[in-house]
Amino acid sequence: MDDFLRPYDKALKFLLKKLSLKTNIYGGDPESAHELAILDLENAKSTKNSRMRCMLLDKAVKTLQELEVPDFEEKPELMLVEEEIVEAKQKFKLA
Numbered sequence: 001m002d003d004f005l006r007p008y009d010k011a012l013k014f015l016l017k018k019l020s021l022k023t024n025i026y027g028g029d030p031e032s033a034h035e036l037a038i039l040d041l042e043n044a045k046s047t048k049n050s051r052m053r054c055m056l057l058d059k060a061v062k063t064l065q066e067l068e069v070p071d072f073e074e075k076p077e078l079m080l081v082e083e084e085i086v087e088a089k090q091k092f093k094l095a
Contacts, residue, residue: 018042037063 021030021039030036037060044056072092074085 033067
């Protein structure tokens with residue numbers, strides 16, 4: 001099933017996730033490395049101290065560099081044709 005039924009749903013989902021990270025007043029940790037990097041980037045955008053901004057941006061870059069991206073795995077049981085495999089790979093990279 002496709003998560004994004006309308007053209008702007010993907011952007012809304014991202015904005016809602018970003019908002020939930022920014023408004024997390026209870027100090028809970030982000031669930032993934034992506035969320036931690038997004039939180040650091042948002043904090044860097046809002047700070048006025050240039051040293052703090054550089055530190056947060058460096059931290060976000062290091063977090064993303066250490067992130068392991070899984071490879072796309074074809075599932076033979078789905079019996080996809082070549083065009084469907086290409087489309088599945090593209091969706092995998094966007095997710």
